[in-house]
Amino acid sequence: MLGDVTGDHPELDAIRVAVSTVIFSLRTAPDGDRLMLSLVRRTRAPHQGSWALPGGWLDPTENLDAAASRTLAETTALKPAYLEQLYTFGDVDRAPTRAIAIVYWALLRSDLVDAQRAASGAPENVEWFDVDELPALAFDHHRIADYALWRLRNKVGYSRIAAGLLPDEFTLTELREVYEAVLGRRLDPSNFRRLLEGSDELIPTESFRTGKHRPARLYRYLASD
Amino acid sequence: MLGDVTGDHPELDAIRVAVSTVIFSLRTAPDGDRLMLSLVRRTRAPHQGSWALPGGWLDPTENLDAAASRTLAETTALKPAYLEQLYTFGDVDRAPTRAIAIVYWALLRSDLVDAQRAASGAPENVEWFDVDELPALAFDHHRIADYALWRLRNKVGYSRIAAGLLPDEFTLTELREVYEAVLGRRLDPSNFRRLLEGSDELIPTESFRTGKHRPARLYRYLASD
Numbered sequence: 001m002l003g004d005v006t007g008d009h010p011e012l013d014a015i016r017v018a019v020s021t022v023i024f025s026l027r028t029a030p031d032g033d034r035l036m037l038s039l040v041r042r043t044r045a046p047h048q049g050s051w052a053l054p055g056g057w058l059d060p061t062e063n064l065d066a067a068a069s070r071t072l073a074e075t076t077a078l079k080p081a082y083l084e085q086l087y088t089f090g091d092v093d094r095a096p097t098r099a100i101a102i103v104y105w106a107l108l109r110s111d112l113v114d115a116q117r118a119a120s121g122a123p124e125n126v127e128w129f130d131v132d133e134l135p136a137l138a139f140d141h142h143r144i145a146d147y148a149l150w151r152l153r154n155k156v157g158y159s160r161i162a163a164g165l166l167p168d169e170f171t172l173t174e175l176r177e178v179y180e181a182v183l184g185r186r187l188d189p190s191n192f193r194r195l196l197e198g199s200d201e202l203i204p205t206e207s208f209r210t211g212k213h214r215p216a217r218l219y220r221y222l223a224s225d
Numbered sequence: 226m227l228g229d230v231t232g233d234h235p236e237l238d239a240i241r242v243a244v245s246t247v248i249f250s251l252r253t254a255p256d257g258d259r260l261m262l263s264l265v266r267r268t269r270a271p272h273q274g275s276w277a278l279p280g281g282w283l284d285p286t287e288n289l290d291a292a293a294s295r296t297l298a299e300t301t302a303l304k305p306a307y308l309e310q311l312y313t314f315g316d317v318d319r320a321p322t323r324a325i326a327i328v329y330w331a332l333l334r335s336d337l338v339d340a341q342r343a344a345s346g347a348p349e350n351v352e353w354f355d356v357d358e359l360p361a362l363a364f365d366h367h368r369i370a371d372y373a374l375w376r377l378r379n380k381v382g383y384s385r386i387a388a389g390l391l392p393d394e395f396t397l398t399e400l401r402e403v404y405e406a407v408l409g410r411r412l413d414p415s416n417f418r419r420l421l422e423g424s425d426e427l428i429p430t431e432s433f434r435t436g437k438h439r440p441a442r443l444y445r446y447l448a449s450d
Contacts, residue, residue: 015241
């Protein structure tokens with residue numbers, strides 16, 4: 001420890017601070033909507049050519065939330081309304097030199113992904129991957145992605161987090177499909193309907209989704225404030 | 226950005242990484258058991274003389290969990306069985322120079338606090354404070370303590386986290402007193418008993434707490450593995 005004039009600072013040594021984001025969306029696949037996350041192909045060493053979570057270095061002049069938004073936008077052109085801090089990963093051997101990663105996560109509605117892509121153009125080295133079919137990832141990013149998925153699957157059970165993947169109004173079938181995509185398994189439609197219709201938080205509207213099927217009532221979540 | 230040979234590193238600039246811990250216990254106060262946290266009086270600038278959360282700088286050669294245990298032990302001589310990462314605080318203006326704090330939290334049973342204090346001697350500049358009567362804290366530590374308390378109060382409602390403050394076997398009255406101390410309000414004893422007796426996780430034993438009151442049955446939590 002070199003210390004500085006206050007006697008209270010460590011050596012300016014080799015700990016660097018990165019910010020990364022796990023961003024989930026529902027994307028259409030041949031077998032229906034699937035939960036996917038956005039990855040960036042690295043153009044530099046280390047792990048050049050590998051897929052990695054979007055992110056970058058923390059700038060000394062910016063707050064953590066701002067760094068997460070900025071690095072996500074710079075690498076993927078995605079701008080979710082809300083990013084939440086998830087966990088900080090800092091094992092000594094997670095990167096060739098000591099670097100900690102403050103990890104954020106976000107959910108982005110599929111229609112907004114498409115709109116943002118149309119508006120700004122998707123960077124060439126960015127793709128969405130099915131959470132169950134991830135490629136080999138750089139650093140400890142597979143562990144980070146697994147942790148985020150585990151937290152999402154836990155959280156969907158007791159919160160309205162699924163709403164983050166849906167428009168403001170949705171049918172119960174659409175809501176069930178979000179749960180199925182997040183949980184990675186089929187749910188019984190009538191049990192699901194019975195459970196959700198009993199919720200105080202889910203409000204039936206007077207609107208219906210029409211199309212080739214029987215009209216289906218639209219629901220919304222009770223405003224949380 | 227100076228960059229290094231890989232072109233992938235930021236300037237070795239002034240971001241430093243600290244690890245701090247919010248450690249809760251139930252401590253006896255004149256009006257009964259109260260939820261308290263352990264603070265350390267700072268002996269160095271900045272904020273010399275102020276109370277602060279126990280912690281210290283991350284060593285480049287140690288993992289985050291190890292750093293939390295080490296800095297907690299060095300400052301308070303406390304060694305909880307389990308520390309959990311809570312959140313990383315990194316606002317630009319939280320300290321005179323840029324420093325992020327990776328914050329852990331822990332619960333420590335009151336009898337273990339006393340045992341550890343007896344074994345190693347409590348450092349002189351460490352005290353327990355009632356969460357509702359905290360002194361002025363250094364840096365953004367009041368915000369951190371408030372956040373930890375908020376998370377604890379939320380978590381106690383849907384998890385067995387209260388068990389972390391109790392011996393392995395306890396009476397329903399003792400369990401209710403833990404909930405009351407954590408939540409900071411009285412609970413109706415018969416409602417509490419009815420609610421808890423219906424829990425699959427709470428197992429009655431064949432033992433009883435005896436003393437000046439009527440013998441009370443001891444319970445334990447179902448083993449979680």
